[in-house]
Amino acid sequence: MESVNVAALESQTKEDKEFNVESPSSPRHRKVLARWDPTQAQRPNIDEAPIFRPTLEEFEDVLAYIASISPLAEPYGICRIIPPLTWSPPCRLKEKSIWEGTKFPSRIQCIDMLQNREPMKKKKKKSKGIKRKRRRYSRIFFSRRPRKPTASVSKPDSSPETTEEEKKFGFESGPEFTLKEFEKYARYFKDSYFERKDNVRDAKWVPSIEEIEGEYWRIVENPADDIDVYYGADLENRVLGSGFYNGVETFSGKRDMEAIGWNLNNLPRLPGSLLSFEDEDISGILVPWLYIGMCFSTFCWHVEDHHLYSMNYHHFGEPKVWYGVPESHATSLEKAMRKHLPDLFDETPDLLHELVTQLSPSILKDEGVSVYRLVQHQGEFVLTFPRAYHSGFNSGFNCAEAVNVAPVDWLVHGQNAVEIYSQEKHKTSLSHDKILLGAAYEAVKSLCELSSAYGEESTKKFSWRSFCGKDGTLTKAIEARLRMEEGRIKDLGNGFRLLKMEKEFDLNCVRECTLCFYDLHLSASGCNNKCSSGKYVCVKHANDLCSCEGNDRFILLRYTIDELRSLVRALEGESDDLKTWASKVVDAYSETQKGELKEGGFDLNLDFQLDGKFNTSSEIHDAMMNFAAYVEPINLGFLVFGKLWCNKHAIFPKGFKSRVKFYNVKDPMKMSYYISEIVDAGLMGPLFRVTLEESQDESFSSVSAQECWEMVLQRLNKEIEKCIGQGQNVHTLASIDGLQMFGFRSAFIVESTEALDPNHRLVEYWNHKNETDSVEMKD
Numbered sequence: 001m002e003s004v005n006v007a008a009l010e011s012q013t014k015e016d017k018e019f020n021v022e023s024p025s026s027p028r029h030r031k032v033l034a035r036w037d038p039t040q041a042q043r044p045n046i047d048e049a050p051i052f053r054p055t056l057e058e059f060e061d062v063l064a065y066i067a068s069i070s071p072l073a074e075p076y077g078i079c080r081i082i083p084p085l086t087w088s089p090p091c092r093l094k095e096k097s098i099w100e101g102t103k104f105p106s107r108i109q110c111i112d113m114l115q116n117r118e119p120m121k122k123k124k125k126k127s128k129g130i131k132r133k134r135r136r137y138s139r140i141f142f143s144r145r146p147r148k149p150t151a152s153v154s155k156p157d158s159s160p161e162t163t164e165e166e167k168k169f170g171f172e173s174g175p176e177f178t179l180k181e182f183e184k185y186a187r188y189f190k191d192s193y194f195e196r197k198d199n200v201r202d203a204k205w206v207p208s209i210e211e212i213e214g215e216y217w218r219i220v221e222n223p224a225d226d227i228d229v230y231y232g233a234d235l236e237n238r239v240l241g242s243g244f245y246n247g248v249e250t251f252s253g254k255r256d257m258e259a260i261g262w263n264l265n266n267l268p269r270l271p272g273s274l275l276s277f278e279d280e281d282i283s284g285i286l287v288p289w290l291y292i293g294m295c296f297s298t299f300c301w302h303v304e305d306h307h308l309y310s311m312n313y314h315h316f317g318e319p320k321v322w323y324g325v326p327e328s329h330a331t332s333l334e335k336a337m338r339k340h341l342p343d344l345f346d347e348t349p350d351l352l353h354e355l356v357t358q359l360s361p362s363i364l365k366d367e368g369v370s371v372y373r374l375v376q377h378q379g380e381f382v383l384t385f386p387r388a389y390h391s392g393f394n395s396g397f398n399c400a401e402a403v404n405v406a407p408v409d410w411l412v413h414g415q416n417a418v419e420i421y422s423q424e425k426h427k428t429s430l431s432h433d434k435i436l437l438g439a440a441y442e443a444v445k446s447l448c449e450l451s452s453a454y455g456e457e458s459t460k461k462f463s464w465r466s467f468c469g470k471d472g473t474l475t476k477a478i479e480a481r482l483r484m485e486e487g488r489i490k491d492l493g494n495g496f497r498l499l500k501m502e503k504e505f506d507l508n509c510v511r512e513c514t515l516c517f518y519d520l521h522l523s524a525s526g527c528n529n530k531c532s533s534g535k536y537v538c539v540k541h542a543n544d545l546c547s548c549e550g551n552d553r554f555i556l557l558r559y560t561i562d563e564l565r566s567l568v569r570a571l572e573g574e575s576d577d578l579k580t581w582a583s584k585v586v587d588a589y590s591e592t593q594k595g596e597l598k599e600g601g602f603d604l605n606l607d608f609q610l611d612g613k614f615n616t617s618s619e620i621h622d623a624m625m626n627f628a629a630y631v632e633p634i635n636l637g638f639l640v641f642g643k644l645w646c647n648k649h650a651i652f653p654k655g656f657k658s659r660v661k662f663y664n665v666k667d668p669m670k671m672s673y674y675i676s677e678i679v680d681a682g683l684m685g686p687l688f689r690v691t692l693e694e695s696q697d698e699s700f701s702s703v704s705a706q707e708c709w710e711m712v713l714q715r716l717n718k719e720i721e722k723c724i725g726q727g728q729n730v731h732t733l734a735s736i737d738g739l740q741m742f743g744f745r746s747a748f749i750v751e752s753t754e755a756l757d758p759n760h761r762l763v764e765y766w767n768h769k770n771e772t773d774s775v776e777m778k779d
Contacts, residue, residue: 032189032193034225034226036194036195041214042214042221043214044213044371044373046362047372048373049077050076050080051079051081051374052069052072052073053082057639059083059084062270063261063407065081066407069081074388076324077325077385077389077390078372078383078385078388080381081382082379082381087262091243091315091399093179093240093315094316099179102178103178104179105173105174105176106177106182106230106231106292107232108230109228110227111219111223112219112223112227114298115220115221115360116223171231171356183397189295190396190397209321209375212295213395216321217360217361220358221362229296229297232291234289236289242288242401246263267403267405268286270462271462273405274439275406275435282429285429287403288402288403291399292398292399295318295394298358298393300358302390303330303389304384304386304404305430306417307387307414308386308404308405309385309405309407310403311382312384312400312401312402313402314376314398314400316399317396317397317399318398319376319396320393320400321374322374322375322391323361323371323391324372324389325388326370326385328370330387330388332367332368334352336364337357340359386410387413387417409473411436411439412477414430415432415436415477418518422516428519430519431506431519432519433519433522439464439474441585443468444570445464446463446464446748447578448582463748466633472571479568481522482561485522485564486564489555495549497553498560499556501523501558502556511524513538513540514545515538515544516538520536522558523557524555525541525542526545526553527552528554539555567581631660631743631746631749632658632659633746633748634675635655636749636753636756637653637678638756639756643685646762648768649744649765649768651756651762652678652686654686655677655678658676660674660676660741665692665712665719666698666719668723672693673692673693674691674712675690675691675693676690676708688703698715705739706739708738709741710736710738712736713733716733
């Protein structure tokens with residue numbers, strides 16, 4: 001702590017004295033002796049990150065909105081999202097019992113040493129360019145996010161008797177505060193630090209964000225004083241809880257906050273976020289962390305665990321200043337930091353994982369790194385993208401909350417992260433392979449339309465089908481993982497037995513490579529001899545576990561290479577492989593879940609082939625019975641709220657598109673694909689169109705789905721009559737269900753389109769549905 005001289009004490013104001021009357025462990029004991037030096041401001045000259053303002057309609061689906069802005073925002077690494085004005089959730093932390101009665105721990109941050117400090121082991125030859133400081137040090141106390149119990153062997157944590165040479169620079173534990181106490185000290189610190197002698201007593205002067213920013217980087221780059229602040233960072237849910245309520249009024253005026261994705265308690269496991277396949281409530285990743293800041297309290301340069309997306313919400317207080325570097329410049333940032341802070345990296349190679357080091361955006365910019373800035377105010381979100389480095393500081397007392405999320409396009413970034421972690425021998429927080437396979441299982445269910453059989457909600461707002469097919473994001477991710485695994489097994493040669501992995505291998509514990517911490521959910525290598533009893537390594541390090549030969553060494557495989565190839569084909573839509581993997585999906589679920597399946601609910605109807613020619617009218621009739629199961633949604637579209645955009649039986653999203661096999665209007669004895677779509681016809685409302693996929697000239701349009709497909713049927717029957725005239729044993733088709741052919745009789749598509757209208761604004765449809773449901777309940 002700074003010493004306090006007599007002259008300083010005598011000049012204290014009444015408010016100053018209030019902070020110096022308790023024991024040295026009290027937050028009120030810390031005096032503010034340093035002062036703002038506006039003549040030495042070091043504010044970086046960098047470009048601003050983009051700002052987005054979603055409409056009420058866009059704001060209803062957070063993952064869809066992230067996807068829509070990603071092409072514009074990802075090149076910056078970070079962006080700011082300003083919600084609609086009517087969305088203003090109350091903060092539960094302002095309840096008196098929490099505000100005044102609940103304490104939280106703090107950290108002491110030495111702001112003047114975030115960039116300019118010497119390594120713990122002082123070297124004779126100092127690095128050039130940056131002046132170094134040396135004062136108090138402590139062992140870094142950051143703890144990793146909680147995980148499942150691990151069965152792998154790893155180095156034990158350092159004991160409390162760690163020697164001075166083994167210590168790392170870190171942030172000391174500070175006193176505990178209530179929010180009320182912390183706000184009072186934060187206000188005192190900022191008022192004292194930025195006090196102006198020429199200030200008129202009756203007119204309170206407040207420094208601008210730009211002035212605070214210039215002073216912050218002056219302290220970091222050219223420190224003249226010891227500047228210590230407190231930060232209530234990484235506060236787990238059990239400390240203060242979340243700032244969000246469940247069940248409060250939202251922008252829609254409905255008490256359904258627990259179902260809204262912008263509530264960060266819900267975001268990680270929304271349908272469409274791959275974190276929904278992680279069973280554990282991992283603190284800081286799936287369970288939000290709180291951050292209670294004061295002026296200059298800092299979050300240093302870092303990327304999110306597993307290169308996940310992150311969402312930060314500013315509950316209340318003064319602004320936060322952020323800096324972001326996009327993924328395309330992540331390696332450049334790492335090189336720049338190693339260049340300018342070589343001694344620190346020599347001593348701590350994983351320095352960027354410690355979150356205790358800053359480097360000025362001005363230096364990064366000079367090194368050719370793209371750096372962007374934004375200022376986040378209360379009630380606003382900040383979104384960071386995969387492997388986008390970010391850092392920043394607080395301009396005064398505030399409270400924010402953050403959590404991670406993983407849209408499907410994160411898969412390639414996540415795979416890259418675990419490979420980097422393996423190279424760096426850095427522990428993982430998630431099982432990437434378990435998440436990847438979980439997504440594949442769900443996609444198989446979606447392709448087979450099994451969601452209703454499972455009774456799950458996950459497909460209501462999200463279609464896995466859009467990520468399947470030969471060019472689908474999920475298909476490509478599984479295929480890439482297959483090739484990686486196949487190549488590594490081939491590189492081992494024939495010295496290993498290939499064995500089937502027990503299903504319970506990592507059921508109750510995390511299995512990690514003992515050499516690099518690589519997750520072992522998909523495959524693991526071991527030896528039957530005592531040399532490595534109970535130890536497993538990844539396939540990459542199979543030859544490094546021991547030197548045994550013969551049949552003692554083995555590779556455990558959850559799925560064989562052939563099985564993984566079959567999975568890729570299933571995701572591409574091959575019916576035989578879909579049937580094979582459908583049974584594996586059922587097997588992958590617990591006995592309890594399997595018991596909940598409805599009798600006959602797992603009938604895939606895949607034995608009937610919709611390919612080739614038909615010889616009799618009875619075969620054609622049989623095929624008609626199966627069309628509903630083969631309507632493939634391509635794009636669900638979005639809602640237009642008007643009378644013509646729904647009827648009693650269906651919702652008609654603008655941009656909706658589906659694909660179905662039906663008799664070819666040019667050759668009735670042949671099956672072909674048709675594309676059904678809905679476009680905007682202006683005052684006419686929706687226009688329904690059906691086009692023969694292989695012949696774009698064969699297109700049929702109408703103001704109703706029924707009339708559209710009746711036009712197809714009329715054209716088809718004309719061709720059938722020609723076939724009859726030629727003596728072929730067929731007859732015309734009498735009727736067709738247009739809604740069915742579009743897919744609006746499919747349970748999956750009905751649930752998905754209904755989910756587009758959570759507030760039931762399409763009144764005609766919902767009124768009829770509610771009446772129908774009421775009659776069915778009475779019956």
